[in-house]
Every structure is written in C-alpha cells, then in structure tokens.
Amino acid sequence: xxxxxxxxxxxxxxxxxxxxxxxxxxxxxxxxxxxxxxxxxxxxxxxxxxxxxxxxxxxxxxxxxxxxxxxxxxxxxxxxxxxxxxxxxxxxxxxxxxxxxxxxxxxxxxxxxxxx
Amino acid sequence: xxxxxxxxxxxxxxxxxxxxxxxxxxxxxxxxxxxxxxxxxxxxxxxxxxxxxxxxxxxxxxxxxxxxxxxxxxxxxxxxxxxxxxxxxxxxxxxxxxxxxxxxxxxxxxxx
Numbered sequence: 001x002x003x004x005x006x007x008x009x010x011x012x013x014x015x016x017x018x019x020x021x022x023x024x025x026x027x028x029x030x031x032x033x034x035x036x037x038x039x040x041x042x043x044x045x046x047x048x049x050x051x052x053x054x055x056x057x058x059x060x061x062x063x064x065x066x067x068x069x070x071x072x073x074x075x076x077x078x079x080x081x082x083x084x085x086x087x088x089x090x091x092x093x094x095x096x097x098x099x100x101x102x103x104x105x106x107x108x109x110x111x112x113x114x115x116x
Numbered sequence: 117x118x119x120x121x122x123x124x125x126x127x128x129x130x131x132x133x134x135x136x137x138x139x140x141x142x143x144x145x146x147x148x149x150x151x152x153x154x155x156x157x158x159x160x161x162x163x164x165x166x167x168x169x170x171x172x173x174x175x176x177x178x179x180x181x182x183x184x185x186x187x188x189x190x191x192x193x194x195x196x197x198x199x200x201x202x203x204x205x206x207x208x209x210x211x212x213x214x215x216x217x218x219x220x221x222x223x224x225x226x227x228x
Binding site for chain 2: 004033035037042043044045046047050052091093095101102103104105106107108109
C-alpha cells in the first residue's frame with residue numbers, strides 16, 4: 001500500500017541557513033511521482049518541486065532541491081538560504097502512475113519555523 | 117491563469133443542514149481533485165474527475181457526500197445532513213497533463 005511518512009512534526013532553522021525536511025515513502029509501483037507542497041497559514045497548498053521515479057538527477061527549483069534516494073525510498077526536501085517567508089507547513093506527497101489510482105497521498109507534514 | 121478558485125472561502129452551518137461548495141479549476145485542466153484536511157493532518161483524498169467522469173472515490177467517502185462536474189469545467193461538492201465531524205478544510209486541485217496538481221485556497225467548513 002502506498003504511504004508517505006514525515007517524522008519531523010516541527011523544525012527550526014536560522015535565517016540564511018539550509019534545512020532538510022525528511023520524507024520516506026512506500027509503494028510497489030515502479031513508476032511514481034514525488035512532490036513537495038508548502039502550506040502557509042492562509043491555507044493554500046503551493047507546489048514546490050517534483051521528482052519522477054525514473055529521473056536520474058535530483059530535481060531543483062531555485063532554493064529548493066529534492067534529495068532522491070530510490071533504494072532508501074526517501075525524498076527529502078532541502079531549502080537553501082532560508083527566509084522568514086519560508087515559515088509554513090511542508091507536505092510530501094506521492095502519486096503512483098501505473099497502479100490504477102489517480103490520487104496523491106500526503107504525509108502528515110512538517111512545520112518549519114525560520115528564526116531571524 | 118487565474119488559479120484554482122473555491123467558493124465560499126468559509127462556511128458555518130448548523131448540524132443537519134446541507135452545504136455545497138464550488139471549485140473552478142484552471143482553464144483547460146481536465147483533471148480535478150477534492151481533498152479534505154483536518155487540523156494537524158495532511159490532505160485526505162475524496163474524489164477525482166477526468167473531464168466530467170468521476171473516475172475514483174475514496175472508500176472513506178460516505179453516501180452523504182456527492183460531487184459533480186457536469187460539463188467538465190467547474191465542480192461542486194455537496195455534503196448532506198452535516199455532522200460536527202465534517203468540520204474541515206475542503207481543498208480542490210486541478211491538473212493539466214503534467215504531473216503536478218495546483219490547489220485552491222480551500223473552503224473552511226465549521227459545523228456547529
């Protein structure tokens with residue numbers, strides 16, 4: 001069964017420092033996508049970054065990078081040069097491509113607080 | 117591209133009443149999702165449409181919940197005979213042919 005695990009309920013990081021948010025996943029599908037979303041207090045889920053299971057290179061989008069370790073089934077988000085505006089909930093998600101389901105499943109999230 | 121629009125943003129209703137939420141996806145996104153999110157949890161899948169066809173529903177979705185997407189554009193989610201346990205944020209997302217889904221700002225439902 002597909003599952004996403006985020007073991008860090010909360011994280012603190014000093015402004016301008018880098019931070020890693022952990023995500024592990026479980027799937028029996030060979031083809032799947034991994035996603036990170038940011039949810040500020042306003043409630044909207046903001047797409048950050050995507051990694052396909054067959055992508056050989058780690059995805060990067062500006063200050064965001066995804067550390068994809070397929071054998072370990074982990075997809076950690078790295079935020080470089082943290083800013084105060086990065087304070088938010090962060091959710092890891094997965095969608096299987098060939099298992100017959102269309103849904104994304106989400107982890108329970110990590111609340112990040114950036115300190116000035 | 118005006119983003120995914122959800123209305124209303126907030127809804128307070130009395131237990132037992134029916135409520136309906138609307139989602140307008142990004143134009144030309146033929147895939148649409150509804151999710152529910154309770155405090156401290158990640159979004160939980162409710163249902164999925166491709167064009168007007170409802171292709172997947174969560175087994176957790178009781179028969180009090182129904183969703184439609186009659187013309188393959190906007191979608192509605194109706195909850196009949198609301199219960200206090202229905203209080204949550206209801207999120208809508210749309211997806212083009214690419215992998216990522218784009219979410220609206222959600223409708224926060226409070227059942228009193």
